[in-house]
Structure formats: C-alpha cells, structure tokens
Amino acid sequence: MASPAVIRCYAFTFALSVFLLITPSISIYCDEDDCYDLLGVSQNANTSEIKKSYYKLSLKYHPDKNPDPESKKLFVKVANAYEILKDDETRAQYDYAIEHPEEVFYNTARYYKAYYGHKTDPRAVLVGLLLILSGFQYVNQWTRYNQALEMVKKTPAYKNKLRALELERSGGVSNKKKNNKMDKKVHEDLSKELDLQINGAEKPSVWGLIGVRLVLLPYTLSKLLLWHGCWFWRYKVKKAPYSWEDASYLTKQSLGAPADAWRNTDDATKDDLVQRQLWVKSNMESYVSEMRRESKRRR
Incomplete structure (x- = not known):
C-alpha cells in the first residue's frame, strides 16, 4: 500500500494538472479576470446594462481622460470584456465556459474559431x-517546356531543319564561320522561326491554369450543355447526316486517339477513317480485324 506521502504527492500532481487544464478554458477570454466583474455587471445583466457600463468605464479609464499608467491597461481589459459580452454568441460561449470549465479543449476551440x-x-x-x-x-x-525544348534542340532532325532554314534565308549560301557552326545570334533568330510542337510539353497558356478554368467553369458548362443539346436535336431528333467535323470527332473518339495524334494525322488518312464510320460498332469490329490481318502479314 502506498504511503501517505506518496498519496499526497499524487493528489497534488493531479490537482495541479486539473488546474493547468481547466484555467486556460476560462482565462482565454479575459485573461485571469472575470469579464462581468471587469464591466461591473452581473451575469444576468442585459445588453443595455452591459453597454451602459462599458461607456461609463471607457470614459473613466481612457488614456486621454486618465493620466494614470494603469488606466490604459484597464481600458484595454474593459474593451476586451465588452467585445465578448456584447455579442450574444460569444457571450453564450463564455457563459458555457464558466459553467463547464472541465471541457477545456472544447471551450478553447470555440474561442479561437469565434475570434x-x-x-x-x-x-x-x-x-x-x-x-x-x-x-x-x-x-x-514553363520548366517542362524549356527542358523539352533543350532536348529537341540537341537532336539531328532539329539541326537539319535549322540548317535548311539558314540556307533558305541566305539564298543557298552557307555560313562558313567557325567550322561551319552557325553564329549564335543567327542560331537564336532562326530558332524563333521554327514552330516546335512537342508532345507532352506544349507551350504554357494562361487558359489552361486551374484558376482560370475554375473562373470559366460556368461558361464551359453552359457551352457543353448547349453543344450536347444541339447534337441531340440535330442527329437524334432530326436524323441529319453527320458533318465532316462531327464525323471526325466521332472517329477520333472511337479510335481513342489523343487530340495531338489526330491533329497530326494526314488528311487522306483522316478522310479514309471518317468514311469507314467507325463509330458504328460493326464497322469498328471490321476495321480492327483488318488491322490485325495486316499486322500479321507484315510479320
């Protein structure tokens, strides 16, 4: 069995822990003071009484009215107490903290949320x-684009395009400076004329930023709904034949082709694929079978 001294030590430790936990839940509002006592009113005082008492004390302790150094501290405390008690919500929270000091974490969270x-x-x-x-x-x-651009500039294909452009600009006369290496300034000027399309690292645009897209989301949704409505009316209700642009869109969707890959496909191939009407299931199955047979023949 524990000795009386050990029991007293445990009791003191417990009491100290409770004091340290409970006290902050009340003192966070008016420090160690009672908000009602600071304003000189009871806990049952109405809003009018609280307001009247505050105006009276604020005139008494205002630094311009009272030269006492302690008056400034009291003025700040009174103003803080009034801010808490003048609002019904914060006053109710303070009253709850007085009645339930054991709920330290809950009271503290409500205080910081309110203020x-x-x-x-x-x-x-x-x-x-x-x-x-x-x-x-x-x-x-921009970082990804510049890195991809530097990689492309090191490829032989890019250097050949640059050389061809240099010959075109110079009328077929090649630059012989420094072992046929292009002058740096000429290199930069010609590089700007080459329109590089780099898959996976397109040139950045503000229209693709998440903030801009979110702002334009209502417009985008409205446009999308209008497009679907027109599509349904034209091709489901009126049974009109597909335009080439819409048939091209259906073909791209049926093939699962990325937008860049479809855009870089030559026009003859696009026309052939569109005429096959691959959005029709049977036509798509026939096309897939044909591609498989052709692949086996090549092997």
Whole structure:
C-alpha cells in the first residue's frame, strides 16, 4: 500500500494538472479576470446594462481622460470584456465556459474559431489558394517546356531543319564561320522561326491554369450543355447526316486517339477513317480485324 506521502504527492500532481487544464478554458477570454466583474455587471445583466457600463468605464479609464499608467491597461481589459459580452454568441460561449470549465479543449476551440475563424474571408482564402496553385502550375509548365525544348534542340532532325532554314534565308549560301557552326545570334533568330510542337510539353497558356478554368467553369458548362443539346436535336431528333467535323470527332473518339495524334494525322488518312464510320460498332469490329490481318502479314 502506498504511503501517505506518496498519496499526497499524487493528489497534488493531479490537482495541479486539473488546474493547468481547466484555467486556460476560462482565462482565454479575459485573461485571469472575470469579464462581468471587469464591466461591473452581473451575469444576468442585459445588453443595455452591459453597454451602459462599458461607456461609463471607457470614459473613466481612457488614456486621454486618465493620466494614470494603469488606466490604459484597464481600458484595454474593459474593451476586451465588452467585445465578448456584447455579442450574444460569444457571450453564450463564455457563459458555457464558466459553467463547464472541465471541457477545456472544447471551450478553447470555440474561442479561437469565434475570434479568428470569422476574421478570414473564405473567399479570400480560396482566391489566394487558386493564385498560388496557378502560379506553381504555370512555372512547372514553363520548366517542362524549356527542358523539352533543350532536348529537341540537341537532336539531328532539329539541326537539319535549322540548317535548311539558314540556307533558305541566305539564298543557298552557307555560313562558313567557325567550322561551319552557325553564329549564335543567327542560331537564336532562326530558332524563333521554327514552330516546335512537342508532345507532352506544349507551350504554357494562361487558359489552361486551374484558376482560370475554375473562373470559366460556368461558361464551359453552359457551352457543353448547349453543344450536347444541339447534337441531340440535330442527329437524334432530326436524323441529319453527320458533318465532316462531327464525323471526325466521332472517329477520333472511337479510335481513342489523343487530340495531338489526330491533329497530326494526314488528311487522306483522316478522310479514309471518317468514311469507314467507325463509330458504328460493326464497322469498328471490321476495321480492327483488318488491322490485325495486316499486322500479321507484315510479320
């Protein structure tokens, strides 16, 4: 059995822990003071009485009215107590903290939510977050694009295109400077004329940023709904034949071809694929079988 001294030690430790936990849940409002006592009113005082007492004390302790150095501290405490008690919500939270001091974490969370949470406009937070994300996205896209551009510039195909462009600009007379190496300034000028299409690392555009897309989301959704409505009316209700652009879109979707790959496909191949009407299941199955047979013949 524990000795009386050990029991007293445990009791003191427990009491101290309870004091350290419970006290902050009340003191966070008016420090170590009671908000009602600071204003000189009872806990049952109405809003009018609280307001009247505050105006009276604020005149008494205002630094311009009272030269006493302690008056400034009292003035700040009185103003803080009034801010808490003048609002029905924060006053109810304070009264709850007085009646339930054991709920330290709950009371503390409610205090900080009331005094700090509402001061930050969620719309400002959302806009700031979107700006930060869009900034990171834009920098990342430019980094990827520049890295891909440097890699492409080291390939023989790019150097050949650059050389051909140089010959075209110079009228077929090649630059002989420095072992036929192109002058740096000429190299940069000609590089700007080459329109490089790099798959997977397209030149960044502000229209692709997440912030811009979110702002334009209502417009995008409206446009999408209008497009689907027109499609349904034209091809489902009126049974009109597909235009070449719409048939091309259906063909691309049926093949599962990426937008870049389809855009770089030559017109003759596109026409052939569109005429096959691959969006029809039977036609697609026939096309797949034909491709398989052709692949086996090549082997």
